[in-house]
Amino acid sequence: MGITTRDFVEDRLPEELKKVLLSVAANWGDVMDDLEALEVIKLNGAMTNEVYQINWPAKNGAVGRKVLVRVYGEGVEVFFNRDDEIRTFECISKQGKGPRLLGRFPDGRVEEFIHARTLSAADLRDPEISALIAAKMREFHNLAVPGPKNLIIWDRLRNWLCVAKSLCSSHDTQDFCLDTLGMEISMLDKELSQDYQEVGFCHNDLQYGNIMMDEETRSLTLIDYEYASYNPIAYDIANHFCEMAANYHSQTPHVLDYSQYPDLEERQRFVRIYLSSAGNQPSDAKVEQFVQDVEKYTLANHLFWGLWGIISAYVNKINFDYKEYARQRFGQYWLRKPALLGSSGKPQEDI
Secondary structure, three states: OOOOHHHHHHHHOOOHHHHHHHHHHHHOOOOOOOHHHOEEEEEOOOOOOEEEEEEEOOHHHOOOEEEEEEEOOOOHHHOOOHHHHHHHHHHHHHOOOOOOEEEEEOOEEEEEOOOOEEOOOHHHHOHHHHHHHHHHHHHHHOOOOOOOOOOOHHHHHHHHHHHHHHHOOHHHHHHOOHHHHHHHHHHHHHHHOOOOOOEEEEOOOOOHHHEEEOOOOOOEEEOOOOOOEEEEHHHHHHHHHHHOOEOOOOOOOOOEOHHHOOOHHHHHHHHHHHHHOOOOOOOHHHHHHHHHHHHHHHHHHHHHHHHHHHHHHHHOOOOOOHHHHHHHHHHHHHHHHHHHHOOOOOOOOOO
8 A cells, every 4th residue: 555645755755855756757758746646655575775666647648657766774874885885776777787776865766667576485486487587696796896896795794793792782692692603704704715716796685575577578687786795606696595485575574484495406406507697508516516605605694684683673663573583594594504514613525
């Protein structure tokens, strides 16, 4: 159900958003004298920002206009640099790989509305759609995005741990074992950083809600680049696999179901399609090695989103049980670590 124009446009963003919308309408040749003509629809499922679809009638009774308005969540500046994210957005847009940036205002931005459907949790398990995602990820990882190509995963984890400790009560610090996580991050940094690993420009948050599909052409568009950066490509695929346990549109969006995590055959198929989309058929040995690397990087991913959940519980007002989400991610880390790395933190010979 849409919220009223008065609630959103007048009360929350009195003038700045109005000016951007009027400018966008004017650029399209529309005359929008009456802001009450706007139709505002709140889109569900976002956990960091609030997202709205805004419609208005086009000039001469043509097909109505649609834009997407993204209102930045409170406190998210602790997670990423907004200016860096905007530069990434504009770069990807100019390469024709994402929606166009139509305008900015202090608390958010206006984006091109993609005429495609957002994927559902079930779509990630569809073999045909999964194959499209694998090829699209390869294409995304090959994007030329300006800026340092240094990995940020380990520094970001350490920074987020410091933030989490500064925000948490002593009870939460003990409950989430935060005092031990510094050693865990260092151990993972040492064990997972291999000379042979491939680095690419990674999305780092490829959940189903950030993938859109044109039903006619079956083409995919990846959206929402807030966490995008250069990272090991195995980490990005690990993140995507972990997201298969989530359904953010359920009655309990914070609850993860790891029975939905892809089995070995599914992971092998995804990796093979990913590697072969570059034009060469990978050997079975390369596929197996890459699948193992991806599995190990799920550990870093659990810590990443576990810390995100703890911090979000203190800084974000969106209705989502961030602490319980964090508890599940950390629980999965401690559960899977012995099988993937051995109890001592050293990789086993056979995974």
